[in-house]
Amino acid sequence: MFDDLKTIMSKIDADYADIRYEIKKEIRIVFNGKELTAVTSNSTDGYVLRVLKNGGLSSVAFTKKKDADNAVQSAIRNALLISKNIKEPVRFAEAEVVKDTFKPELNEDPRDISIEEKIDLTRKYNDIPLKHEKIVTTNLAYSELVRERYFFNTEGTEIREDLVTNGIRGSISSSDGNIFQSVGIGFGGSNGFYTVRNQEEKLERETSIVLDLLNAKPVEGGIYNVILNSELAGVFTHEAFGHFSEADLIEDNPTMRDKMKIGAKLGSDILNIIDDATMPDQLGFYKYDDEGVRVRPTQLMKNGVLVGRLHSRRTAEAFDESVSGHCIAEDYRYAPIIRMGNIFIEPGKKTFDQLISELGEGLYLLGLNGGETSGQSFTFGAKYGYLIKNRKLGAMIRDINISGDLYRTLENISAVGNDLELFKFGGACGKGQANIRSCHGAPHILIKNVVVGGK
Amino acid sequence: MEEMLKVAIDKSDKAELYYLEEKTDSITFENSRLKDIDSKIQSGISCRIQKDGQMGFAYTKNLYDGAELMKNALDSLSGGVQASFDFPFTRKLTELKSYDSSIEDISTDDIVEEGTRIRDIFSHQTKGQINLYAGINKSGLRIVNSYGTDLKAKFSTYSVNLEILYPASHSFIERTLTSKEFKEADDAYLNYILDMYNQSLKEVKVKKGRMKVLFLPEVMYVLMWRLLRAANSKSIYNKESPISEKIGEKIFDSKLTIYDDPLNDKMPLARSFDDEGIPCQYLSMIEDGVLKNFYYDLYYAEKMGARSTGHGFKKISVWGGGETVSMRPVPALEHLYVKTGDKSFNEILSLMDRGVIIAGALGAHSGNIPNGDFSIGVAPGIYVENGDIVGHIKDAMISGNIYDTMKNVIAIEDTYYPAFMGSFPAILFDDVSVTI
Numbered sequence: 101m102f103d104d105l106k107t108i109m110s111k112i113d114a115d116y117a118d119i120r121y122e123i124k125k126e127i128r129i130v131f132n133g134k135e136l137t138a139v140t141s142n143s144t145d146g147y148v149l150r151v152l153k154n155g156g157l158s159s160v161a162f163t164k165k166k167d168a169d170n171a172v173q174s175a176i177r178n179a180l181l182i183s184k185n186i187k188e189p190v191r192f193a194e195a196e197v198v199k200d201t202f203k204p205e206l207n208e209d210p211r212d213i214s215i216e217e218k219i220d221l222t223r224k225y226n227d228i229p230l231k232h233e234k235i236v237t238t239n240l241a242y243s244e245l246v247r248e249r250y251f252f253n254t255e256g257t258e259i260r261e262d263l264v265t266n267g268i269r270g271s272i273s274s275s276d277g278n279i280f281q282s283v284g285i286g287f288g289g290s291n292g293f294y295t296v297r298n299q300e301e302k303l304e305r306e307t308s309i310v311l312d313l314l315n316a317k318p319v320e321g322g323i324y325n326v327i328l329n330s331e332l333a334g335v336f337t338h339e340a341f342g343h344f345s346e347a348d349l350i351e352d353n354p355t356m357r358d359k360m361k362i363g364a365k366l367g368s369d370i371l372n373i374i375d376d377a378t379m380p381d382q383l384g385f386y387k388y389d390d391e392g393v394r395v396r397p398t399q400l401m402k403n404g405v406l407v408g409r410l411h412s413r414r415t416a417e418a419f420d421e422s423v424s425g426h427c428i429a430e431d432y433r434y435a436p437i438i439r440m441g442n443i444f445i446e447p448g449k450k451t452f453d454q455l456i457s458e459l460g461e462g463l464y465l466l467g468l469n470g471g472e473t474s475g476q477s478f479t480f481g482a483k484y485g486y487l488i489k490n491r492k493l494g495a496m497i498r499d500i501n502i503s504g505d506l507y508r509t510l511e512n513i514s515a516v517g518n519d520l521e522l523f524k525f526g527g528a529c530g531k532g533q534a535n536i537r538s539c540h541g542a543p544h545i546l547i548k549n550v551v552v553g554g555k
Numbered sequence: 556m557e558e559m560l561k562v563a564i565d566k567s568d569k570a571e572l573y574y575l576e577e578k579t580d581s582i583t584f585e586n587s588r589l590k591d592i593d594s595k596i597q598s599g600i601s602c603r604i605q606k607d608g609q610m611g612f613a614y615t616k617n618l619y620d621g622a623e624l625m626k627n628a629l630d631s632l633s634g635g636v637q638a639s640f641d642f643p644f645t646r647k648l649t650e651l652k653s654y655d656s657s658i659e660d661i662s663t664d665d666i667v668e669e670g671t672r673i674r675d676i677f678s679h680q681t682k683g684q685i686n687l688y689a690g691i692n693k694s695g696l697r698i699v700n701s702y703g704t705d706l707k708a709k710f711s712t713y714s715v716n717l718e719i720l721y722p723a724s725h726s727f728i729e730r731t732l733t734s735k736e737f738k739e740a741d742d743a744y745l746n747y748i749l750d751m752y753n754q755s756l757k758e759v760k761v762k763k764g765r766m767k768v769l770f771l772p773e774v775m776y777v778l779m780w781r782l783l784r785a786a787n788s789k790s791i792y793n794k795e796s797p798i799s800e801k802i803g804e805k806i807f808d809s810k811l812t813i814y815d816d817p818l819n820d821k822m823p824l825a826r827s828f829d830d831e832g833i834p835c836q837y838l839s840m841i842e843d844g845v846l847k848n849f850y851y852d853l854y855y856a857e858k859m860g861a862r863s864t865g866h867g868f869k870k871i872s873v874w875g876g877g878e879t880v881s882m883r884p885v886p887a888l889e890h891l892y893v894k895t896g897d898k899s900f901n902e903i904l905s906l907m908d909r910g911v912i913i914a915g916a917l918g919a920h921s922g923n924i925p926n927g928d929f930s931i932g933v934a935p936g937i938y939v940e941n942g943d944i945v946g947h948i949k950d951a952m953i954s955g956n957i958y959d960t961m962k963n964v965i966a967i968e969d970t971y972y973p974a975f976m977g978s979f980p981a982i983l984f985d986d987v988s989v990t991i
Contacts, residue, residue: 126881129634132789132793133793135637136634136635136636136637137636137854138612138634138636138883139631139633139634139635139636140612140613140627140631140634140883141613141627141630141631142613142614142615142627142881143615143623143627144599144614144615144616144617144881145616145617146597146616146617157591158591158592158593158594159591159593159594160593160594160595160596161593161594161595161596161597162595162596162597163596163597163598163599163616163617164596164598164617165617167596170596171594171596174580174594174596175594177663178580178592178593178594178663179592181592181663181664181667182589182591182592185589185667185671186588186589187588215630215634219634219635236793236794236795237793237794237795273793273795273925275794275795279797279926280795280797280923280925280926281923281926282795282923282924282925321763321952321954321988321990322990351585352585352586352588352590352684352686353585353586353684353720353725354586354684355684355722355723355724356723356724356725359723432616433595433597433878435593469921469922470918470920470921470922471918471921472917472918472919472920472921472932473725473917474724474725474726474915474917474932474934475720475721475723475724475725475726475934476723476724476725477724477725477726477917477932477934477949477950478917478932479917479918479921479931479932479934479952480918480921481918481921481922481930498923499922499923499928499930499954501918501921501922501930501931501932501952501954503917503918503932503950503951503952504950505949505950551950551951551952551990551991552952552990553930553931553932553952553953553954553988553990
């Protein structure tokens with residue numbers, strides 16, 4: 101394959117070029133309620149070419165080898181068109197030239213498990229909620245995605261790496277005839293099929309939550325002190341803070357760039373945030389990004405001070421900072437963009453009981469129900485929560501969305517728990533492309549003065 | 556494709572092939588600077604087969620030959636997915652003009668030139684950060700099946716999306732233009748964005764409460780998402796729709812009429828047949844506030860003893876990800892409209908003694924969508940007092956339930972604009988909860 105890629109690249113006269121060829125193998129098994137509605141197994145492939153010429157960078161994604169000449173010409177023409185229209189040429193930060201083949205170690209390779217076993221396992225999990233009368237339907241899907249990547253650039257880097265992800269995700273819906281409730285569920289990982297085994301208890305737990313939600317009270321809108329569980333705190337870290345650590349999101353936004361200066365004190369003293377995709381056994385694990393740069397642990401915040409950010413080669417040069425290996429594409433249809441690998445709040449010292457005591461009165465919010473951010477504003481939904489009064493957990497609440505300003509919220513994090521948990525599988529981060537391996541996490545955290553939307 | 560169909564028919568009872576090829580060129584300006592030019596040259600084929608009451612599906616881009624695609628489809632067949640509906644024999648269709656050949660003469664140079672022209676006009680009239688996306692898409696679609704159907708269509712789309720960002724944020728005023736041919740952005744379009752932005756530039760603080768809320772076309776998807784979910788035959792079948800028994804009942808304000816019109820070829824991507832080869836048709840969903848119809852694809856029509864309404868589409872997920880050819884058809888309204896009302900935008904503003912214009916929404920996918928609940932961050936909200944725009948607000952949330960909110964329509968704008976999930980006018984609702 102590398103010979104084919106080198107032939108295509110030999111036709112390019114440019115300052116820099118790279119090409120990525122990928123074979124993508126996908127398996128999907130879907131249950132809707134009792135019914136099996138899809139079983140598919142597919143293989144497909146494609147190329148992404150990037151050309152940097154005279155300071156203009158352009159990309160072309162193409163499907164067929166016969167389109168390669170056409171793609172090369174388009175990429176060069178568009179790179180020159182950019183170059184004519186910009187004042188500051190694009191340059192790439194230096195990166196090590198690498199020749200490597202990396203296949204991750206898996207605890208049970210999902211490719212060795214039969215489709216029948218995958219269907220049986222998904223059906224077994226799907227049956228757990230359906231035995232309850234008030235569960236109206238489920239949507240449970242097993243998915244398996246293998247990206248076999250071949251990367252080559254004009255500097256001589258030549259990398260062959262596999263990314264293998266599998267998991268089960270979906271939702272469970274309940275109704276008592278008047279209202280509907282639903283909770284999302286997800287588990288899996290990027291280190292083998294064992295991540296989807298032995299999850300019966302999780303299904304039982306989520307089922308009882310969605311049944312209890314039928315009797316929970318909608319939260320009253322207002323401003324509250326809250327404790328977020330690790331899933332919600334992880335989403336906050338990813339959505340509200342993490343995206344602004346992605347240099348491409350702030351590169352051309354002068355006011356945000358000014359706020360996100362290295363050395364700026366943005367959070368409370370107890371806040372430490374890192375992105376570490378090199379940690380084994382977590383969803384976001386990889387060795388090289390889609391620019392052929394080896395990913396490195398990147399400390400983003402230390403004691404509330406911004407100390408680093410996530411880069412592509414282009415932004416590392418523009419910010420005069422180090423490359424970090426965070427430029428990732430969804431698949432063979434996209435040029436890579438900057439992505440978090442595994443971002444989390446590092447654990448503090450407090451136990452959960454200490455956090456509850458410290459809170460006194462407020463809300464304990466758990467589980468993710470969608471999150472989104474725009475600049476420093478963020479909104480995300482909690483699956484459910486509990487009122488806390490007199491340092492005790494009270495009634496269950498529902499219909500909870502929280503919203504706020506990133507910087508004020510970072511300052512308002514007043515305590516960090518000692519119980520770090522990382523996200524397993526189920527969501528995908530959208531940024532024009534989907535990233536199903538986006539991993540995040542946190543311990544329990546206490547935040548003061550959070551806006552909670554109610555009815 | 557004929558060869559491949561023969562192989563498929565040979566190995567199954569019923570077969571269908573779907574072929575899509577497309578070329579996209581897109582440009583991006585960020586903070587007034589030309590940032591990216593990207594192209595995509597893509598094609599792919601998918602196959603559905605049925606044998607002994609079971610359904611198989613496979614797709615590929617180009618890796619394997621037809622035999623390999625068929626092997627994957629046959630493997631999928633053995634999974635045990637039940638379906639026995641017939642693929643249609645479709646011949647006579649409404650002729651639509653969905654392709655304008657003048658688009659073939661447009662190069663990325665032309666799009667960059669237009670982007671630069673807009674950038675220059677704006678940079679003289681506002682200090683806000685300008686981001687612009689523009690692109691051209693040309694695509695060709697063909698569907699053949701074992702019943703003799705052989706349908707082809709070509710599409711051309713040019714679109715521009717322009718944003719001006721408020722200082723120190725990613726909140727912005729935006730609007731999209733879309734057409735079958737390349738068109739310069741007109742003054743009305745440019746002035747709307749400029750005026751809205753310049754008048755609301757000041758950040759203001761307001762008190763929480765229930766008030767009038769104007770949903771701009773750009774955020775109507777928040778409400779439509781919940782309605783589309785509830786009226787989808789899949790939700791009805793799965794018993795998770797609050798309106799499953801309400802056909803013929805008045806569920807919204809009588810000012811609201813909501814419909815799907817795939818045949819409107821003034822807009823790009825008009826369709827005379829859906830992704831299963833069923834003829835497309837106008838579908839009334841809400842007429843004067845009364846629920847009229849649910850929408851079906853072949854799969855759910857069979858399950859429910861109904862007929863497909865011609866709404867089986869290979870829909871990619873809301874936030875991107877996935878690829879058309881890789882999807883199986885699902886019930887989807889891809890040409891959704893809210894009927895326009897009788898008030899100009901300024902007339903609607905004058906009806907707002909105190910209220911918020913929602914120009915951007917955060918977290919539309921959060922909350923209890925089947926129930927019709929919404930609870931969104933405003934990004935931004937624009938505060939209006941006595942008919943005048945006062946400024947923009949941050950960190951506010953609005954929440955409610957569509958079956959309450961959409962009963963309280965005060966006025967509907969007299970023009971619709973292309974936006975996410977459909978073409979919508981702005982709609983002013985009464986008595987919506989705003990938390991700040």
